[in-house]
Amino acid sequence: MIHSLDPRTKIAYALTVLILALLTTNLLPLFILFVVQIPLVRIARIWGKWKQTIKGLTLLVVIVIVLNSFLPQQANPHPMSTGIAIAFRIYANFTAFNLLFQTIDPDDLAQAFQKLGAPYSFAWTLSTAYRFVPILAGETQTIREAQLSRGLQIDKGNFLTRLKKTLPLLIPLFASTLRRAQELAEAMEARAWNPEMKRTYFYEVVMSRVDIVLTGVSLLILTLALLFNGFVPITPPNWWNWTIPPQFELKHLLDSFLERLHQLRFALGN
Numbered sequence: 001m002i003h004s005l006d007p008r009t010k011i012a013y014a015l016t017v018l019i020l021a022l023l024t025t026n027l028l029p030l031f032i033l034f035v036v037q038i039p040l041v042r043i044a045r046i047w048g049k050w051k052q053t054i055k056g057l058t059l060l061v062v063i064v065i066v067l068n069s070f071l072p073q074q075a076n077p078h079p080m081s082t083g084i085a086i087a088f089r090i091y092a093n094f095t096a097f098n099l100l101f102q103t104i105d106p107d108d109l110a111q112a113f114q115k116l117g118a119p120y121s122f123a124w125t126l127s128t129a130y131r132f133v134p135i136l137a138g139e140t141q142t143i144r145e146a147q148l149s150r151g152l153q154i155d156k157g158n159f160l161t162r163l164k165k166t167l168p169l170l171i172p173l174f175a176s177t178l179r180r181a182q183e184l185a186e187a188m189e190a191r192a193w194n195p196e197m198k199r200t201y202f203y204e205v206v207m208s209r210v211d212i213v214l215t216g217v218s219l220l221i222l223t224l225a226l227l228f229n230g231f232v233p234i235t236p237p238n239w240w241n242w243t244i245p246p247q248f249e250l251k252h253l254l255d256s257f258l259e260r261l262h263q264l265r266f267a268l269g270n
Contacts, residue, residue, distance in 0.1 A: 002044040003103045006211040007112035009218075010100045016218040017096035021089045023229050027081050028242050030088040037095045046102040053094055061087040069250040080250045081243040106131040111205050121195035128184075136177065143172045 002010075021033060041050045068083030076082060110127035114120055147168050148154065154165050207215070228234050246252060 002040065002099065005103075005214070006205055006207045007104050007108045008116065008205075008207065009211040009215045010104060011112060011116075012215045012218045014096045014100040016222045018093055019222055020225055021092050023225055025082060025085055026240055026242075027085040027088070027244075028239055030085050030092060034088045034092040034095060037092065037099070040099055041095065044099055044103050046098060049102055050095065050098050053098055054091065057090060057094060061090060064090070066250070077246070078243040078249070080248075084244070101130065107201075107203075108205050111201060114199070115205070119195070120199060124195065132180070135180075136173070139176055140169065140173055143169055143176075 017033065017037070021030060024030065041047055064086050065080065065083035068086065069080045071079075106127040109130060110120075110123040113123035113126065144154065152165060152168055154162065154169075156162075
């Protein structure tokens with residue numbers, strides 16, 4: 001059902017989630033915005049790829065939470081809550097754009113941007129870059145397996161050592177990308193590609209009634225959120241501003257642990 005939706009509907013949905021996530025820094029609203037999208041991931045049947053994306057963001061999320069918890073912040077009594085809220089903001093946005101790019105055809109994406117008023121050259125560039133992402137991912141895996149067969153131990157050593165070992169992967173990938181770009185440019189010249197010419201399509205994307213309703217709902221939610229956020233004074237419910245209790249803050253837990261450790265060493269010394 002989600003795959004068959006009009007690309008403009010999915011673009012409106014992704015932009016709505018993006019703006020809603022940027023309008024608040026509270027923990028629970030961002031958590032809800034992330035959780036309500038999980039059933040859509042199941043319906044779209046992109047659960048495996050979505051899990052890989054979430055797993056790849058784990059290190060970034062941990063760094064964000066730790067930095068917010070320990071770096072000094074003025075007038076912020078709940079730094080860990082802010083860090084977790086930013087983590088859910090990242091998860092929510094990546095989930096929304098996963099639903100967009102994993103369920104859309106590159107040709108439909110270009111056509112949708114043209115119908116939204118974007119120049120054909122921009123739409124073609126965006127769809128071509130999107131089309132080459134899985135190809136480059138496959139080439140990266142091929143190069144990695146080739147280097148592993150030659151005895152390169154990529155996954156061993158500390159962080160800096162593993163970072164240096166990525167050079168045998170990046171250099172062949174960079175050379176392959178340049179070669180592929182040159183071949184694409186030559187193919188475009190051989191076909192007299194002209195971005196100013198009017199294009200026709202064998203299959204034209206058309207918004208159905210369901211697309212119109214879903215796009216209208218997305219724009220209505222976005223309009224109300226912007227209205228209440230900047231123009232209409234409204235008192236949010238108490239749960240809206242819920243934060244992690246101070247005694248469970250990461251910095252407080254670490255300070256308590258160090259204090260108990262110091263007391264234990266003092267007791268053992270006596």
